[in-house]
Structures are given as C-alpha cells and as structure tokens.
Amino acid sequence: VASWLAWQYGFRNQIHDDKDGHAMPVDLTSGAYRLRDLTDTAAGGLYEGKVIVDKTYGHATYGCMICCGPEFALMEFDPLGLVVSGSGNQQVQTTNSCGGGQQTVSGDFPTWWTDNTAIATANRNQIHGVASGTTNHNAQSIPMYWGFRENASSCPQSQQRPNASTNVGQSMELVGATCNANPSFPYGGNWAHPASNCFLSEPFAVPNGGACVEVGTLPGGGPKNCYQTKVGSCVTTYCAVNARIADSACTRFIDQAGYTATKVGCP
C-alpha cells in the first residue's frame, strides 16, 4: 500500500522517475510495473494488481501479479547441540524469491515443539536440554506464501514445518590445542568434561604449512594456541573453540564446528 501511494503520488505530482532514477516520458500511459506490499513481507505477493493512472478520463490498467516470498524453511543448526539444563536458540532461515538472499524468518514461526520432552523442550525458538539423548525439534509457520517467483492469479498460502535434530549431551571444555605436533594433522584440539573423565579429540581440516600463534586469553589463564596460514595478503587464523558438547556416552562430539576461522586481508 505504501508503494502504491508513493507511486500514485509520483504521477500526480509529475515525478516521472523509475526505480533506478531514470526519467520517464511525461506522456507515459502504460508500461510494466511491480507492486510490493511493504506491510506484509510474510504474505509475499498480491493476487491482483490494479493501478488507476487517471481517474478523470477513466484510464485504468490491470495486471497479473507475481507471487514471490520465502522459498524453503530450514533450521540454522542441524543438529542443535545442547548440554543438560542448557538452552540454545534456533533460527529458521530461507532464501527469498523476491531477492535479498538468505533471510531469518523465525518471527513467522510462532509454534515450536519437540518430539520428546523428556530430552528437550521448546519455548518458541529457544530449545532447552532436559536429559541426555536425541530428539527432533519442530516449528510451524503462520499461513503465508512459500515458493518460487512465478506468475499467478493467486498466491497460495501454506504453513511450513521445518525440523532438526536435537542432541543433548555433556559440556566439554578445551583442555589443549596442538599445533604442528602431528605431521598428518597440523592443528587440532582436546576437550574434556573433567567431572566424568570424558576426553575427546578432533583434528581440523586446515591447510599445511601454517604457523603456531597464541591468541587471546582464556578463562583458565594463558593464551590459546591457534594456527595461522598466509597466502599473499590473506591471513587466516584457525582457533579451537573453548566449549563443545559430547554425547552422554563420550564417543563423539554432537555440536558442529570445533574451530573458528578468521580471515584478514582476503578477497
């Protein structure tokens, strides 16, 4: 509606520039146009476009609308790793066929739940770990248009229901990072849950030929052992993360990345 008002305002006041700022002929009476409903991004499309150019002489133009909006709803973290009694925020992400690339649309998902509340519970998009184990968490959108950009006389509404796995396990802290200690694995980390004597390691997929650097100060004291590669002016620093989550049986990590990669001066 806001766009339509601005557009009509532009015609009434002889402001004949297109969206790119190019001047349109003053005697323009027809052409392609696009309407976007700025007040309801969720609905994504209008089923009919009707633009009255000149009320005085009865010149009206009708046009079919293009449906566009979010395409497929996906959970940002799958699996989502949690510790017992801990919580984590999940987000629903999508690409938008109207443009704009990847977008977070969690606000369009008012309903969240888990398959097993003995393992995890959901309060909107905040998932809470109850006990060790694995279950799914789910979300449901409001009725809205989901799909590709296409010509249509109407934009059908549906409710997307994405889900992801939830792994609840034990928290692990970084106990050591090894840099160039093993010829096969230039950089890796050791994590532990000291109370249960759970120790696990992970080598990282980093390029060979890097140097060991000490970065930052950790809560336990002392800097963290990181790994740095340099290609031209592009410097990448890989650092093991401080905290991770392992399964209750201490056989594997159930979270995602074990390290961060920070790039400076890279294209």
Place this chain on the structure above:
Amino acid sequence: MTRDRSAASTIVQSGSGTKASDASLRITIKQVLTVSVLLFIACAQSAAAQDRTNHGALLVRISEVTIDNEHGVTATDCMLVLPDGGFHLERRKQKLPNPTASLKIFESSLDTERFQQLRDILNDDTLQNLPPYALPTFPMNNLPWFSDLEAEIPRGPTVKRVGYWVWRGGASDRSPNSTPDDIKRSWQESETALRPLLDWFHGVEALRLTSSDSKSNMCGAL
C-alpha cells in the same frame, strides 16, 4: 548389572521347585512366589540403579586417560567396583582422524583373589593419606602426550578423590609445566602411591572379558 539379573534368576528356579499336594494351594503358593520374585527383581534393579549413582555404595571408581597427540590416539578407560565385587568397565579409544571413539563395556564380578588384592591396595595407609587431586590449569598448549589417573574412594560419608597428571613436552611457562611446585610434588607422590592400583586395573583390563550390551554410565560419574 548382570550380577543382579543372575541373582533374580536363581530365586525363580528355587521357587518353581516348590511341591504341594493340594492343587489350589500350589497355585496360591505359586502366585505368592511370583509376586515375591517380581518384588525382589524390582528391589534388585532399584538397588543396582542406586549403586551406580550412590558413591556411598561403591568400593572404588578408577579412571585413566591417555592422549597421544603425536600419534592421534585418545584412550579413556574407567571402572566402577561395587562392595560385593561386581564391576562395570568402560573402554574408549579414538584414533584420529576418526571423529568417533569406540566404546566397549564389560560387566562381571571379581574373583576372590583379585577382590582381596583390591581391598588390600585401598586399605594401604599410603594411599589413604594422599592429598586430594588437583587438576592442572586448562588449556595446555602443544603437549605431545599427557595422561591422567584418578580414583574415587569412599571415606566415611564423603568420597576422596586422588590422582595425578603426567605429561611430556610443552612450554616451560605454560600449563602444566607452570603448575605450582607443591601440586607437582603431590602428583609425583600420588603416582608412586597409586602404582599398585594402576597395575591392578591394567590386570583386570587384560582379562578375557565378554563385552556387555549395557549402556554407558561413565562408571557412575553421570
């Protein structure tokens, strides 16, 4: 645990051998026995569950961790021994680049000789007087190899935690090399005193044990 299930099984067999001349009486006795057996099984399972979580009911919990970063091997073994000689053993081994550690669980009962050896070790004055275990500061940077041994032993209403940390390499001004001297001394003292317990533990691990399908409980730590 296996031990509890076999105990319940014994009762069932003796109950089924009851003889009575009156058929109805036989049914009544059978029903009473069935209820008794079910109650016993429930109690036994409850007691077993408590055993795993109640430190007051354990004889010792042993945990040994060895991380060899040079060769990409992480091994963590733990064992929970109950006062009646039943035990639960978990052995994990991770060989990089495999992100998953293998896990084998064993449950059985100690023979009389090994059980007595353990009791003698735990009752030794040297072990009883060890200082509480203090962990090094984390993280430790670039250690090619390190190992940790811990034992939890009930002493009255509390559980005494003893242990030590051993390692190779690392920068002199970084953990664990930078650990205060008194703690390093306590690790050395504990390493000597806990040697018989470690040898005993390795002796049990070397036995031909049949793996169990029991679930991990981190030897009662969780």
